[in-house]
Amino acid sequence: MSRLILELLLRATGETLEMVLASGFIAVLGGLPLAVFLTLTGPSGLCRMPWLNRPLGFLIDAVRAVPFIILLVLLIPFTRIVAGTSLGTEAAIVPLSVAAIPYFARIAEVSLQEVDSGLIEAVRAMGGTRWMIVRYVLLPESLPSLISGFTVTLVTLVGASAMAGAIGAGGLGDLAIRYGYQRFNTTVMLGVVAVLIVLVTGLQALGNLLSRTLRHDAPMRGA
């Protein structure tokens, strides 16, 4: 493999990581509060508000229903307003985040709903406020599961960011299309695939490790 190709791969990997990590961060920032809100206002929540829960749930699902490649195009005007341009790595973070927020919100909602209702009852009985229940029960008890869900989100973002490459976002997808597809450079194409595999399996392994380390709800296996 030539030095040039290696440099191209390296730069593209950096751009992909930038897109994935930035939009992943924004997905947590936006998605987690949404998930908490959905859980609290849901049918078995602590402050049921169907008139708010249902429209919000609908909006979240509506965004998730749009295929990413179409969302990418639909959001171009919005991306221009937020990022100043609709081209490049930074600009791609906007549509990636818009897609990732509702995605992570639904995944995190499931994690939060799986928290044992007995624990919520216990903290309510102690005189805990709703905020304390979120802070002391919902979030810490679901943390290992939230991390697993976040890992899934990141892996999905790796794939989506490759798609964003198609509209000039840079990154591994962009590289694969420009060199591999348009110029029939098989080395680059295979290189991109190899890097993607390493990236995804690496993220997954890291996520699993972190989630397992933080999980205290079952006696340690092999301990």
Added chain:
Amino acid sequence: MTLLAVEAISRSFAGHTVLRDISFTVQAGESVGIIGRSGAGKSTLLRCLNALERPDTGRILFEGQDLAHLPEKQLVLLRRKIGVVFQHFNLLSSRTVAANIALPLEIAGMPKAQRQERVAELLHLVGLEEHARKYPALLSGGQKQRVGIARALAANPALLLCDEATSALDPETTTSILDLLNQINKTLGLTLVFITHEMDVVRQLGHRVLVLEQGTIVADGPPADILKPDNALSSVKGAGYVASYS
């Protein structure tokens, strides 16, 4: 001195009456057992006593305040004076034993240094000093319930409620937990209201027993009288007794 006065409370869920015109009082320092068949409304009654459930009618006077009518904001503060021990322990798996016991104190806003001191006291009381830094998943059922009791006592409650605190434990562990609860009632003078399906628990722990049937109190008196084999009500309790072992 009367600590708790329940005055004619009723509660129904979707037209189905679960509690019907219930009245009784609990004196400070007393230990009162509640028995009755599954579905009789015992847990619902207990949930009313610490204001997790609001009765539809009637009053519940605790330290002069009416739990049935107090706004939610004040109820939150009042619940901190009532400890609850649960059948399935309900310990936070994300917190160590010490941190679980400290939680009611954190909720009450106690400073950290004071909190640590109080947690050490409680660990000593329930005999779990060497397990302070473990996570609950590593403890046995009896040890978990000791943590549950320590946690319920942490904020110095005026009343301790136990909903089948020993139902998930084997007979030997049950005895040790009952001894602990007895000790707490006698030496700390803490008022106890407990639900159980086991007649032995009532005999060992209760000064007085209430029998609940289909949402009404059908008997109220010392265990020795109520649990007499020739008592007209013994069939009711017999059923509850058998149910707990089936």
